[in-house]
Amino acid sequence: MSAKKMKNELLIEISKLGVEYLTNSEPIRAIENINLNIYRGDFICVLGPSGCGKSTLLKVLAGFLQQTEGTFLMNGQVVAGPDWNRGVIFQSASLYPWMNVRKNIEFGPKMKGLSKIESSKIASHYLKQVDLVEFENQATFELSGGMKQRVALARVLANEPEVMLMDEPLGALDALTRIHMQKLIRNIWKENHNTIFMITHDVDEALSLGTRVLVMSKNPGTIIKELDLDFIENAVDSKTGRIHTNEKYLNLKEEILDLIDT
Template sequence: MELVKEQEVLIDIQNLTVEYGKKKNTILAIEDINLEIRRGEFICILGPSGCGKSTLLKTIAGYLNPTSGRCLMQGQPINGPDWHRGVVFQSPTLYPWMSIKDNVEFGPRMRGLPEKEIVEIREHFLKQVKLEGFEDKPTFELSGGMKQRVALARVLANYPQVILMDEPLGALDAFTRANMQKLIRGIWKENNSTIFLITHDIDEALALGTRIEVMSKRPGKILREFNVEFTNTIYKEDSDHIMYSEKYFQTKKEILDIINSQTEE
């Protein structure tokens, strides 16, 4: 039964095309994309700048409507933002006038959950992102890494079925970024989360994803799919030595060649 549950299709993208603008000023952002996101997967999207990665994420989130094609969640059309699909952006969208705990409690409180349950949810996810003891700290005083941990906890507090991440670690320094990758991997495994992450970093995609989709230059199309197991190995062995293996470097080279072929004039 568990195997069936893990293979449930949460998001079904069918022949998706999105255009911006009107008439002569129309820009074709993504074209004819077909993609399934299954429960428990960690999907990473790679591609050259401007290829439509964020457009794809915003359509899944419900911020944009398809020009043609369909974007379904559990068989139903996505018609706007929904707490079942939580979004973590590159710049943390926190309420700066609120404390850490108030930010994390915001979603459950707006959904009218009982106070005891709200506190339990907040304590659980602050512990999971390693921010217990900082509950009352104002968010405007936090470092970039801490802000992203709060943003992640705030999304997790709604128990979304899919977590959408738009380059959430792009602005962090290398050390903080590596720590956040480990944190996100652990949360994904422990919660059996489903994550869809956009990144420009091939190593990040290989170190986190179970499936990597490589997109073309605009209009964005999916060129190649890679099914990889590096993140599971890193989690099981609590070591990133797999990132120095021949298989890892070969996969990285294949992805890099595809992306470079798209950016050449």
């Protein structure tokens, strides 16, 4: 089932959401009046100037931070805190260094109470999906940056969350590794029908991955533009698996850059 066919399945509802931080001098409004519906199968990429509240919004979605105004519902229920339904991938892989690759991936299913056999089966599936089968017994500190992020991706996937939250997970990678990771994430999204909410500073990355791209304003951040895209579908269906830029792509890139620079 494609993301487009899943569009009627509402997963997350955000209405008039705002976050205000208290400081010693005066309150600081990080985000305000955020209104957003997220549907199953969406791949949402969020862009905006530095300090616009992108990470604040992601922390609210993860349950790490409570909004100071507005509502945040998931499956019609108020979100009270973090849980396995929302898996987070950070810029740093944040793996357990005392565990090898396989055990890192098995950890989540075991914590959910699955048996050793079930957890191993799940880990084997995602090891194959991120192309790390031959490294399953490797210590994580011996891996390259890109491989660590693949382990982090597999570890979140193994929990089978309803939504994956990505906070610039590819930002620290070199250009070539980043392109390979983008292709991997596109294919996984298509195969698994994941719902993904991803923060990035890279306009090309957002255009090449997102079914929807949100552009946020300067602080206090709010959504000033939403774009529905099909570049990711075209890339997955192409022989190369890569994005092919055209006039529409270049015009959208310029439009987004103008909004961010405003």
